[in-house]
Amino acid sequence: MSEEYEYRHEVEDLQQKSATAARLFDVRRIIGGLFAIYGIIVLIAGFTASDADVKKASGININLWTGACMLAVGLLFLLWMKLRPLSAPGAEPKPEPSGPGDGPGAGEPGGREPGSGAG
Amino acid sequence: MHYLAEGLRLPTNALDYTILVLYFAVVLGVGFAARASVKTSLDFFLSGRSLPAWVTGLAFVAANLGALEILGMAANGAQYGVYTVHWYWVGAIPAMVFLGLVMMPFYYGSKVRSVPEFLLHRYGPSSHLLSSIIFSIASVLIAGVNLYAMAIVVEALLGWPQWVAIVVAGLFVLAYITLGGLSSAIYNEVLQFFVILAALIPLTVVGLRRIGGFGGLKDALTDSHGPHFVSAWGGTGIGSSNPLGANWLTIVLGLGFCLSFGYWTTNFAEVQRALSAKNLSAAQRTPLIAAFPKMFIPLIVVVPGLIALVMRPDIGSKTSGLQYNDAIPLLMSELLPNGVLGLAVTGLLAAFMAGMAANVSSFNTVFTNDIWRAYVRKGRPDGYYLLTGRVVTAIGVLAGMGTAFIASSFSNIMNYLQTLFSFFNVPLFCVFIIGMFWKRATAAAGFWGLLCGTVAAMINYFWLYLGDVIAIPSDQGANFVSAIVAFVVGGVVMVVLTPFTKPKPVESLAGLVYGTTAPGVAEPPAPGDEAWYRRPAVLGWGALILAALCYIPFSL
Numbered sequence: 001m002s003e004e005y006e007y008r009h010e011v012e013d014l015q016q017k018s019a020t021a022a023r024l025f026d027v028r029r030i031i032g033g034l035f036a037i038y039g040i041i042v043l044i045a046g047f048t049a050s051d052a053d054v055k056k057a058s059g060i061n062i063n064l065w066t067g068a069c070m071l072a073v074g075l076l077f078l079l080w081m082k083l084r085p086l087s088a089p090g091a092e093p094k095p096e097p098s099g100p101g102d103g104p105g106a107g108e109p110g111g112r113e114p115g116s117g118a119g
Numbered sequence: 120m121h122y123l124a125e126g127l128r129l130p131t132n133a134l135d136y137t138i139l140v141l142y143f144a145v146v147l148g149v150g151f152a153a154r155a156s157v158k159t160s161l162d163f164f165l166s167g168r169s170l171p172a173w174v175t176g177l178a179f180v181a182a183n184l185g186a187l188e189i190l191g192m193a194a195n196g197a198q199y200g201v202y203t204v205h206w207y208w209v210g211a212i213p214a215m216v217f218l219g220l221v222m223m224p225f226y227y228g229s230k231v232r233s234v235p236e237f238l239l240h241r242y243g244p245s246s247h248l249l250s251s252i253i254f255s256i257a258s259v260l261i262a263g264v265n266l267y268a269m270a271i272v273v274e275a276l277l278g279w280p281q282w283v284a285i286v287v288a289g290l291f292v293l294a295y296i297t298l299g300g301l302s303s304a305i306y307n308e309v310l311q312f313f314v315i316l317a318a319l320i321p322l323t324v325v326g327l328r329r330i331g332g333f334g335g336l337k338d339a340l341t342d343s344h345g346p347h348f349v350s351a352w353g354g355t356g357i358g359s360s361n362p363l364g365a366n367w368l369t370i371v372l373g374l375g376f377c378l379s380f381g382y383w384t385t386n387f388a389e390v391q392r393a394l395s396a397k398n399l400s401a402a403q404r405t406p407l408i409a410a411f412p413k414m415f416i417p418l419i420v421v422v423p424g425l426i427a428l429v430m431r432p433d434i435g436s437k438t439s440g441l442q443y444n445d446a447i448p449l450l451m452s453e454l455l456p457n458g459v460l461g462l463a464v465t466g467l468l469a470a471f472m473a474g475m476a477a478n479v480s481s482f483n484t485v486f487t488n489d490i491w492r493a494y495v496r497k498g499r500p501d502g503y504y505l506l507t508g509r510v511v512t513a514i515g516v517l518a519g520m521g522t523a524f525i526a527s528s529f530s531n532i533m534n535y536l537q538t539l540f541s542f543f544n545v546p547l548f549c550v551f552i553i554g555m556f557w558k559r560a561t562a563a564a565g566f567w568g569l570l571c572g573t574v575a576a577m578i579n580y581f582w583l584y585l586g587d588v589i590a591i592p593s594d595q596g597a598n599f600v601s602a603i604v605a606f607v608v609g610g611v612v613m614v615v616l617t618p619f620t621k622p623k624p625v626e627s628l629a630g631l632v633y634g635t636t637a638p639g640v641a642e643p644p645a646p647g648d649e650a651w652y653r654r655p656a657v658l659g660w661g662a663l664i665l666a667a668l669c670y671i672p673f674s675l
Contacts, residue, residue, distance in 0.1 A: 007240075011161065011168075011230040014501065018167030019158035020302060021397070027174055027306045031313055034145055038138060038317070038462065045134055045458030053456035058328040063458040066321045073313070 026086050032077030039071025127275045127448050135461025142314070142465045146295055146472070149306050153299025160505040163300035164484040165232060165395045170302075172401035172653075174309055176408030179392040181308035183413075184315060185474020186467055187268055189420055194443035196417075196424025197434055199595075200340065200348035201673050202355075202363045203421045209375035211413055212666040214383035215406040216659040218393070222384055225555050227394060227402035229630045233481075234387040234547075235489045241554045241631045242565035243623070244493075249569060251489040253543050254387060258482035259515055262475045263522020269471035270523065276448055276464065285523045288468070292476050293516040296483070297509050301395055304473075304480040308392075311469040312412075318459075318466025319419040322447070325454045326426035336422075339429045351673040364593025373599025377606040381544035385551055388481040400648045403655040410662035414669060423450055475519065483512045538580065538598075545602045546572025546609035553613050556633045558625060564616040572609025576601040 046064030054061050129135075157163050195203040231237045235254060239247035269288055270281035295303045330336055340349050347353035347361060354361040357368060365373070383389060383406070393405035427446035430453065433439035434446065441449060451463045487508045496503075550568050553560050583589045584597040591597040629635045651657055 007236075008230045011232065014159045014161035015168055017159050018162050018169060020156045020162045020167030021169035022156075023158075024156035024166070024169075024302055025152050027309055030145065030149060030306065031310055034141070034310065035313065035317075037141065041134070041138060042458045042462065045456075049456065049458075056456050057325045057454055057459075060325055060328060062321050062325055063456060066317065066459050066462070070317055 026081055028077045028081040032074045032081060035070045035074030035077065037074075039067050039069075039074055041067070043067030043071060127445060127452055128278060129276045129448075129452050129460060129464065130457070131277060131460060131464065132457050134457050135464060138458075138461035139465050139468065142469060143291060145310070146291060146307055146469075149310070150295030150298040150303045153295075153303040153306065156302055157298075157300050157505070160487075160501050160508060161232075162302070163505050163508050164488065165391070166300070166302045166305060168395060169397045170305065170395050170401075172396055172404040172408055174305060175392045175396045175401065175405040177312050177412070178305040178308040179389060179405050179409040180412050180416075181312040181315075181473055182388055182392060182477035184312065184416065184470060185265060185477070186272070186470035187265060187474060189315070189319075189467070189470055190268075190272070190444050190447055192417075192420045193424035193427070193446040196421035197428040197443045197446045199363050200344060200425070201351055201421075202361070203424070204351055204417050204669070204673065205370050205374060207413060207417050208666045208669050209371060210379040211383060212410050212662055213375060214379040215410045215413065216662055217380065218384045218390070219403045219405065219407040219410075220655055220659045222551070222555065223393060223403045223406070224399065225631060225633075226390060227396070227399050232394070232488050233485050234385055234390050235485055237551070237631070238554075238565065239489070239493070241623075241628065242550075242560075243562035245562065246550065246566040246569050247489065248494065249566065250543075250547060251485050251493075255482055255486050255490065257543070258388070258478045258485075259518045260522055262478040262482070262515070262519035264526055265471060265475045265478070266519055266523035267526040269468070269475075270527070272448065272467065272471075276451075276467075281527065282524075285520055288472055288475070289516050289520040289523075292472055292479060293513055296476060296480055296516075297512045300508070301391065301480050301484075304476045305392060305395065307469075307476065308473045311466075311473040314462070314469050315466040316419070318463040319423070319447075321459050322450055322455060322463060323419045323422055323426070326423055326430075326450055329454065330426055330429045336425055336429060340425060343429075343432060349673070351670055360592065362593075364591060364596030365599050369596060369599040369603070373602045377545045377548070377602035378541075378599065380552075381546075381548040381602065381606075385544050385547045387485060388477045391481050391484065398645055398648075400645065400653065400655065404653065404658060407655055407658040407662060410658075411665075414662070414666055423447055426450060479512060479515050479519065482515045483508050486511050486515070541598070542576035542580065542601060542605055543573050545576060545605040546570075549606050549609035550613065553610065554632070557617075558628060558632050558634075559617055559622050560613060561617050561620040561622050563620040564613040567616055568609040568613035571612040572605040575608035576605035579604045 042063050044067070046061055046067050049061050049063055053063070156167075159167070161167050192203060192206065195206070226234075226237060229237065229240065231240065235247050235251040238250055266285050266289060267281075270284040273279050273284040274281050295307065299306075327333065327336065330339060337349050352367060355363075355365070355367045355370060357366045359366070363370075389406075393402045396402040396405050424443075424446045427434055427449050431439065431441060431449060434441045434449070435443045447467075451460060455463055487504055491507055491511070492499075492504055496507075546569050549572055550565050553568070554565060580597055580601040584591055584601070591600055625635075647653070
């Protein structure tokens, strides 16, 4: 019996030592940041759109609309991150302190799990 | 697919390239930032089984939303019309729900690290090795075909030479997966999912406006192609003919059951995303959360295909020089001004890279854990396998790049090989489902079921269909029938062989077969998981009902 389940203990062990939960940064920062920047760039293109641009897009100033929506989505992600920061799952503290710089937001105590409901 | 028309060069400018370069920089940044989180091989291959469900769920849908899928489904829309929605509502949602509700407890609960590893514990080394090797070869090959397809699209749209596109995209994927492992693959997939939405939604909106909205679209297509073209089931009676070359029975059984369940429930590139979730509930919710966006993707993929057909009725004909695969690039060049155009190009490139990254990140896991560690170098310390994973990633990407260069001279062979490998998932699903519900099913039955089912599908496709022994009107129809053949033959072989071969001892099957539980403590549910909207059953049945409702507007 023991041999059959050896791999499960190994996975459990590795899961204990795993650093992902504690040190992986929050993806919402990347999505939020990139969409906010893209939103601003495209929004500027919308403000400076020529008549030819608008005509090409069937009479819609599509840069303006897309830019505004992307900026809004980006800011919503950043807001979501502020309201529900990541928390490291499991009660036991990880052996290593969190790495310098690249783990912002990770490992902060308290707060609920980031919304894991339906998207 | 293959050669895009010369006239599709996009009028890109510095603004568009700024958007594109920014994306490449972020992709690489994600790889560097994720590097700090990789301490063990489990971090590298499965993100330490620690990601939240919404991240793995979006990655699950994005791993499938590669550029080949996007261009291909838009092409199917232009060629077959509204029938294309079957690939989503019959051909994906039920299988995703089944994976989440029925199969995930066995996969995640048994703590296997890959789909082939489940075969090892449930059946034994022979089926394990067979499926690991085929999966590894198929992954590298598909990564290469993906790269090659990207090179053609990029050459047509941006004017880059093919080798530049292959080398640049290949090296970026190599860098970010070698650095950050599955975590950076998954994070980039989530990012790609949103970027592709930002690219395709404006395209669809502008296109619909151009041709007079959904009403104008429907009227124009009914006039030019008849009423069946805009209905999901019209003309699919057995014996009646339609462009898809399939009837309702082969659609439901072949596409909806065999092909789709084979793909979604046993393709490790997909299942891996769910195995990286932080607990069983999150793993179950991964495909269920993915089902909701998947259901609405036809709106921004198939609809543009139909729009392209209305704007250019000669698409797909020899005289126009435009192929069905050009539908989305055509709309991009005709409808999008600079700015949004850059977003669309970025989205397309992002989808190509994410599709390839999904293949590479599942390949390195299967090759390292299921071939190298299981049969070549056993019992080394964990750090050794982490390093092996990184080396194998690099080798896999380089092999994919090599395949892409080969594909540029032998693209027909590549198409056949892809069809060939697509037949492997169906008997695999058959073996899994029998193994999960029938304790008696033996190791020998598993291996021979897998092998015979695959061979039967190939015989049906390559000999009976391509050799004109039986008459099926189209490639797609033949695919559906071959899938049914694979499933039935695999199942029959298993049922016949099992009584004559030695079963595995029952105690070695705990947690792998229905009605047994794995020893050891069950993981405690995370706080908040009991909320009604996070219950897998609610999400799963909700997705099924919603998918059925989606059919109503196209069936009346």
